[in-house]
Amino acid sequence: MGVLIAVAHGSREPRSSRTVGAVVDRVRVRRPDLDVRVAYLDLTEPSVEQVIDEVAADGHESAAFVPLLLGNAFHARVDLPGILDAARRRHPSLSLVQAEVLGDDSRLVDALRARILGAGVDMDDPTIGVAVAAVGSSREAANRRTRALAARVSAGTGWAGAVTCFATNRNPGPTEAISHLTAAGARRIVIAPWFIAPGLLTDRVRDEVDALDIDITHADVLGDHPFVADVVSARYDAAVGGSTTRARECVAGCTFPRTGGAGP
Known part of the structure; x- marks a missing residue:
């Protein structure tokens, strides 16, 4: 059985690890053929080092890491x-292989739109303005x-507009x-977090916009939307399949194609 290790950023905020756990549970359902584990880069256990040592102790010969x-x-x-x-x-x-990040895969853009619609938004509502909140x-x-x-995310809708804002570099801020x-004519604003999990940055955005005198709706983070699990699964397959354009075995000093996108 192959080993897929989902690697998250880590946070002191308990909601973050709970959401990551839900994402990993969704991947396990999606991929019963794999031993799916979770590890964190910082602030949360188990660490990546701990999980690698456990995988080795369990007798596995290889593992793929999906950030x-x-x-x-x-x-x-x-x-x-x-x-x-x-x-x-x-x-x-x-053998340890690192997959490509989730990035701005079109399936994640679809998940973001689904989160917006799930917040009670109509595709053809011209009063809606969407602020996609990312880390920067x-x-x-x-x-x-x-x-x-x-x-x-707004393509094909009747919304008044959509703008990306950043929680960190303020160019533009929320x-x-x-x-x-x-x-542009929006009377109801939807904050759409381009984050896998909630945490201090999503809270920072919420606190800032909730102080404004305008109708604000908060969509959910990407979280355990099924499309997130689909992308994780695809990244694993590309990594173990040896695709040179989507994953590569890391050695000291290796670099990866820059896909951009927001932070965790």
């Missing part, structure tokens, strides 16, 4: 590859890719994005 990350930033390009490289030195007979990046190329999510949407 539950929406952006290909430091954690995917530096942090996790370094952990896996150190683990290979501890377990030289264990220090790389402008990644932010441009994330900004494009708004147009993708308040600025809402001002843009109201100027």
